[in-house]
Every structure is written in structure tokens, then in C-alpha cells.
Amino acid sequence: MAGRVLLTRPGERGEVLARTLERSGLVTAALDILRLxxxxxxxxxxxxxxxxxxxxxxxxxxxxxxxxxxxxxxxxxxxxxxxxxxxxxxxxxxxxxxxxxxxxxxxxxxxxxxxxxxxxxxxxxxxxxxxxxxxxxxxxxxxxxxxxxxxxxxxxxxxxxxxxHYRAPSSPAKGWLEQGDFAALVVTSGEILQHLVTWCGPVALNQPLIVSSPRLATLAGTLGFGSLHVASGASPAALNAEIRAVLGPKGATFDQGDHGKG
Structure with missing residues (x-):
């Protein structure tokens, strides 16, 4: 399912972000590469x-x-x-x-x-x-x-x-990153971004990357990411708004009940 949005935020905050995006009709997958x-x-x-x-x-x-x-x-x-x-x-x-x-x-x-x-x-x-x-x-x-x-x-x-504690993505997440098999990647930490780029293949580097600040966008550019999109903040609402603005109906899977909503 190439319409998945990959999330990197750990723990409870990652779960909150996932629920916010899923209520909006997006399909999410947590990479689970960081434990606190x-x-x-x-x-x-x-x-x-x-x-x-x-x-x-x-x-x-x-x-x-x-x-x-x-x-x-x-x-x-x-x-x-x-x-x-x-x-x-x-x-x-x-x-x-x-x-x-x-x-x-x-x-x-x-x-x-x-x-x-x-x-x-x-x-x-x-x-x-x-x-x-x-x-x-x-x-x-x-x-x-x-x-x-x-x-x-x-x-x-x-x-x-x-x-x-950082760790390598597990299968199948490693394959998604190697092949660029996702609609968007969401990162709100420079350390996570630097850790994650190791597993990103050429296609993944040019898939939409949603970040939470201009500083992270600058870092992502130096790491080779080519499709950078800056949310207005790191909150679930801000990230959700930017993801939807970037993807629209293309590349992401939305629930039937979401059609027609602004």
C-alpha cells in the first residue's frame, strides 16, 4: 500500500499523531526506530x-x-x-x-x-x-x-x-525506505532524520518529507532529501494540515467518510 504515511515520532506522542492522521483518513505506519x-x-x-x-x-x-x-x-x-x-x-x-x-x-x-x-x-x-x-x-x-x-x-x-536508543528499521519498514514505497515521511527531530537517512534509497529521498521547522528542512536538504515540506509546527494538527496539503487525494488512501470534507 504505497499510500502509507511513515511516522517516526516515538511513544505516546507518536500514537497521538497516528490517531490524528487516521481520523483524517490517512493510512499510517510507525517506523519504531527510537525508544526513550x-x-x-x-x-x-x-x-x-x-x-x-x-x-x-x-x-x-x-x-x-x-x-x-x-x-x-x-x-x-x-x-x-x-x-x-x-x-x-x-x-x-x-x-x-x-x-x-x-x-x-x-x-x-x-x-x-x-x-x-x-x-x-x-x-x-x-x-x-x-x-x-x-x-x-x-x-x-x-x-x-x-x-x-x-x-x-x-x-x-x-x-x-x-x-x-536508536535502532534499525525492522522489516518491512526497511524495504519501504529502500524502495521509496510510501506516500510521505514525517520527521520532527534532526537526530531522527540523520539516523533515518542511512536506510533511504534514491526514490525515498525524493518522496515528500514533512518536517516541523525550517531548520529541519535545511538539514534535510544537506542530507539529500529533495521534496521538502515545512509544517507550521510540530503539533499533530499542524503536521496533518501539511500532509493533506501536500498529498491531497493523490498518493494517500482516505476513508470513504472523508470524501467531500474540506
Whole structure:
């Protein structure tokens, strides 16, 4: 079924994305090339949590980081310290923070997208000289946030909460990538994109690639992808809108009940 849309987002968030696309009539297949594993806290991580009330703000880069952060905080603080300001890179992360900790989070400006560059445009993160900030993320990740915030005079501590485990696509997914046997590929992470390109044959490199930011589109171009399409963000709704705009009725399979809808 060449009309399948290949998804690379792991775990629960990948399932949410798949359900969103399937409700829209698209046929999806998860590549399952990435697993997220919680990490034991380092000595510096435990010290940061013990000093949580000394931080001016906590920046959380993903829903997984939000879940792990909430579990770690519960081990040290029966009640969350007052006055902490939380920042989230995207709406899914903000929703997870509210669900897990009951706190609102500052988001990037609505029209800016859901990525680190957009979060750095938040006014309160432009005036951080002398402030202590905690960055909750995975074991590895982009260094843009800590580097820029330190350049602005902040004292930034990185709290590594989970590890990414990459693996090769299983059969038949490996064949789909080798032969380009799919309608579109959806990628919202630079690390996933760099991992995945190894298995993409010439046809796959010229099938529609849906990404969530201009930065990822630039990276994809350097890796050899030739049909790049940038969604307005990383949310399921934004990705769904871009996929449908790219594919229309051609190349994807839609449910009968979807015909005639806008």
C-alpha cells in the first residue's frame, strides 16, 4: 500500500499523531526506530533538584522531559516550590506540565513555531542576566538553548532525564525506505532524520518529507532529501494540515467518510 504515511515520532506522542492522521483518513505506519529510556539522576542533577527553589525558571524541551521532571520533583518536593516559572518548547510539553505538575508554562509566540529558536524570542528569556535557569531535556540534544541563554548572562544547568536508543528499521519498514514505497515521511527531530537517512534509497529521498521547522528542512536538504515540506509546527494538527496539503487525494488512501470534507 504505497499510500502509507511513515511516522517516526516515538511513544505516546507518536500514537497521538497516528490517531490524528487516521481520523483524517490517512493510512499510517510507525517506523519504531527510537525508544526513550528514563535516566537515573546524576549527583549534579540531584543537587539541582534539591535547590529547585533557587531557580528563576525551568525550561522543558519535550513531553518526555516533562513527565520525567515531574517524577523527579515528587521525590524531593512534596509540594512544588512557589514562584517557579516554567517554559515549554511546544504545546504538547505545556499540556504535559499542566497534567503532571498543575503548572502553566510560557510558550513561544504563537506564529513562531515550536522549537528552541522560537522559545528564545520570549521576552522574559531575553532578559536573563544573573538568573539561574534549569534546562530539563534528554541526555543529548541541541546546545542552542543553553549556549544562547549563557551568552545573555544566565546561569544555566542542564538536567538530563532520559536517553534515546536508536535502532534499525525492522522489516518491512526497511524495504519501504529502500524502495521509496510510501506516500510521505514525517520527521520532527534532526537526530531522527540523520539516523533515518542511512536506510533511504534514491526514490525515498525524493518522496515528500514533512518536517516541523525550517531548520529541519535545511538539514534535510544537506542530507539529500529533495521534496521538502515545512509544517507550521510540530503539533499533530499542524503536521496533518501539511500532509493533506501536500498529498491531497493523490498518493494517500482516505476513508470513504472523508470524501467531500474540506
Amino acid at each position: 529510556e528514563p535516566l537515573a539522576l546524576s549527583d549534579s542533577g540531584r543537587a539541582a533538584l534539591l535547590d529547585l527553589d533557587q531557580f528563576h525558571g525551568i525550561i522543558v524541551v519535550s513531553p518526555q522531559a516533562a513527565t520525567c521532571l515531574a517524577e523527579a520533583i515528587a521525590s524531593y518536593w512534596p509540594q512544588l516550590p512557589q514562584g517557579l516559572r516554567f517554559y515549554a518548547v511546544g504545546e504538547a510539553t505545556a499540556e504535559r506540565l499542566y497534567t503532571e505538575l498543575g503548572v502553566p508554562a510560557v510558550l513561544p509566540p504563537r506564529a513562531s513555531g515550536e522549537h528552541s529558536e522560537a522559545l528564545l524570542e520570549v521576552a522574559s528569556l531575553k532578559a536573563v542576566a544573573g538568573k539561574r535557569l534549569l534546562l530539563a531535556r534528554g541526555e543529548s540534544g541541541r546546545e542552542l538553548l543553553p549556549e544562547r541563554l549563557r551568552e545573555r548572562g544566565a546561569d544555566v544547568e542542564v538536567l538530563a532525564l532520559y536517553r534515546r
